[in-house]
Amino acid sequence: MMDTDDRKERYRKVAYYPGCALEGTGHAYNRSTKAVGKALGLELDEVPNWNCCGAMEVKNVDPKVQTYLSSRVMAIAASEMHADVVMAPCNGCYHNLKKAEYDLAHDAASRDTVAAISAKAGHATYEAGQVETIHALDWIMHGVGEDELRKRVSNSLRGLKIANYYGCMYTRPRHIFPEKDKGPGSDSTLKPHFMDDLLEAAGAVNVDFPLKTACCGGAHTLSDSDLSTKLVLNILRAAEAAGADVIATECPTCHSGLEMHQVRAEKVLGEKTTVKMLYFTQLLGIALGLSARQVGVQENVSDGLEPLKARGIA
Amino acid sequence: MSVAVPARDAVGNSAASAPHAGGDPGVALVGVVESRLAATEALADHQDAARAMLAVAEDVLVDWVAGRGEAPTRATREGFRLLALHRQGAQDLPSFNACRETCREIAYHYNVLCFGDAAGTLAADEAARTRTMMGLLVRHLALFVGGKMHSARVGEFCCASRPLRQDD
Numbered sequence: 001m002m003d004t005d006d007r008k009e010r011y012r013k014v015a016y017y018p019g020c021a022l023e024g025t026g027h028a029y030n031r032s033t034k035a036v037g038k039a040l041g042l043e044l045d046e047v048p049n050w051n052c053c054g055a056m057e058v059k060n061v062d063p064k065v066q067t068y069l070s071s072r073v074m075a076i077a078a079s080e081m082h083a084d085v086v087m088a089p090c091n092g093c094y095h096n097l098k099k100a101e102y103d104l105a106h107d108a109a110s111r112d113t114v115a116a117i118s119a120k121a122g123h124a125t126y127e128a129g130q131v132e133t134i135h136a137l138d139w140i141m142h143g144v145g146e147d148e149l150r151k152r153v154s155n156s157l158r159g160l161k162i163a164n165y166y167g168c169m170y171t172r173p174r175h176i177f178p179e180k181d182k183g184p185g186s187d188s189t190l191k192p193h194f195m196d197d198l199l200e201a202a203g204a205v206n207v208d209f210p211l212k213t214a215c216c217g218g219a220h221t222l223s224d225s226d227l228s229t230k231l232v233l234n235i236l237r238a239a240e241a242a243g244a245d246v247i248a249t250e251c252p253t254c255h256s257g258l259e260m261h262q263v264r265a266e267k268v269l270g271e272k273t274t275v276k277m278l279y280f281t282q283l284l285g286i287a288l289g290l291s292a293r294q295v296g297v298q299e300n301v302s303d304g305l306e307p308l309k310a311r312g313i314a
Numbered sequence: 315m316s317v318a319v320p321a322r323d324a325v326g327n328s329a330a331s332a333p334h335a336g337g338d339p340g341v342a343l344v345g346v347v348e349s350r351l352a353a354t355e356a357l358a359d360h361q362d363a364a365r366a367m368l369a370v371a372e373d374v375l376v377d378w379v380a381g382r383g384e385a386p387t388r389a390t391r392e393g394f395r396l397l398a399l400h401r402q403g404a405q406d407l408p409s410f411n412a413c414r415e416t417c418r419e420i421a422y423h424y425n426v427l428c429f430g431d432a433a434g435t436l437a438a439d440e441a442a443r444t445r446t447m448m449g450l451l452v453r454h455l456a457l458f459v460g461g462k463m464h465s466a467r468v469g470e471f472c473c474a475s476r477p478l479r480q481d482d
Binding site for chain 1: 423450
């Protein structure tokens with residue numbers, strides 16, 4: 001495992017791959033990630049001319065084309081930016097880049113496909129190991145750490161009760177995340193805790209939330225909205241049963257799904273829930289003294305200001 | 315922790331025996347599970363409720379495995395048939411692992427209710443909260459499995475999409 005100080009230095013400035021969601025429905029996540037990075041002295045250098053990671057749609061049609069699309073982002077980071085690390089805050093992008101990395105390291109047919117399309121497109125072919133892909137949670141956890149974060153908190157989250165919801169793509173499938181499940185200092189695929197740890201350092205109280213990696217039905221939002229609504233409603237109810245004021249998120253798809261289906265559950269099923277959703281970067285930003293506006297709380301659908309105001313945090 | 319597999323179904327019929335009436339089996343499954351979970355609420359004893367909810371969860375996976383044309387295992391893993399059924403149901407289907415943690419949490423909550431309550435170490439409010447949470451976990455499993463059945467031909471879940479045109 002890499003030395004802590006080496007990794008801190010390595011993560012100080014990273015290539016930033018926001019992905020499409022962070023330019024649309026997840027704009028508040030983009031805004032708050034940049035604001036928190038700046039407040040913590042971390043630098044983001046956006047990958048120029050980045051493309052779609054392949055998301056679920058391309059993967060469902062041809063997984064090797066998805067591998068190519070993700071590899072192109074890493075190729076630009078490695079060959080044009082000479083970056084060592086790509087940071088993707090979106091779980092879908094993070095998952096797909098990690099999957100591409102795994103496929104290129106283990107599957108000759110994937111390497112052939114990527115080489116052929118890259119040559120045709122006229123750019124360098126990405127080779128496994130040229131860059132390291134990390135999530136925003138890794139970036140802050142290893143680039144700053146809990147102790148340093150605790151020292152920088154100027155507006156403690158003061159016992160705000162949080163259910164940390166990681167969704168599915170941050171931990172699954174396990175084999176594409178070789179750095180996880182390595183004991184102290186690494187995150188767990190069974191019970192991820194980096195978001196819990198960071199928010200606790202910011203003064204929050206994490207509730208015991210057994211659905212932290214459960215499916216939110218994101219893939220079925222269009223094909224079977226009722227199923228997605230019921231899955232989300234169950235997650236919201238579990239968070240409320242656990243005593244949470246807020247569900248902290250780190251995936252724009254999950255976040256949008258939780259917010260939209262909370263509204264839909266009330267309209268279609270007559271089931272009202274009151275727990276609010278905030279990106280973990282919004283919560284960290286507020287704890288670091290940024291205003292709710294600076295971290296984009298006004299862009300959220302659910303009124304995240306309400307529980308913050310109730311505890312005198314905002 | 316290793317535990318004995320509880321007697322099946324303290325409160326109702328097996329989800330596997332639910333009539334599908336020619337409709338969508340996934341939707342039927344969720345309906346049956348909702349009814350059976352509602353019936354567990356009448357059980358005064360937390361341990362009885364835990365056994366009944368675990369039986370519902372097992373039957374959800376029995377339906378899933380049987381729906382794939384296999385004989386549901388009677389084996390246990392770590393003392394739970396539920397975990398053995400999950401392992402069987404996930405063979406050659408990585409995205410089914412998306413409910414692995416849900417199954418493990420159901421097993422954990424079962425243990426808390428049965429052993430914590432039996433030892434007298436579980437406060438009344440904690441027992442009630444654990445019981446509520448176990449019900450939500452079982453419901454989530456049913457929704458996930460029901461959803462997979464419903465959508466078996468239109469795609470997979472986010473964390474392990476399945477190429478639809480592999481044979482084209």
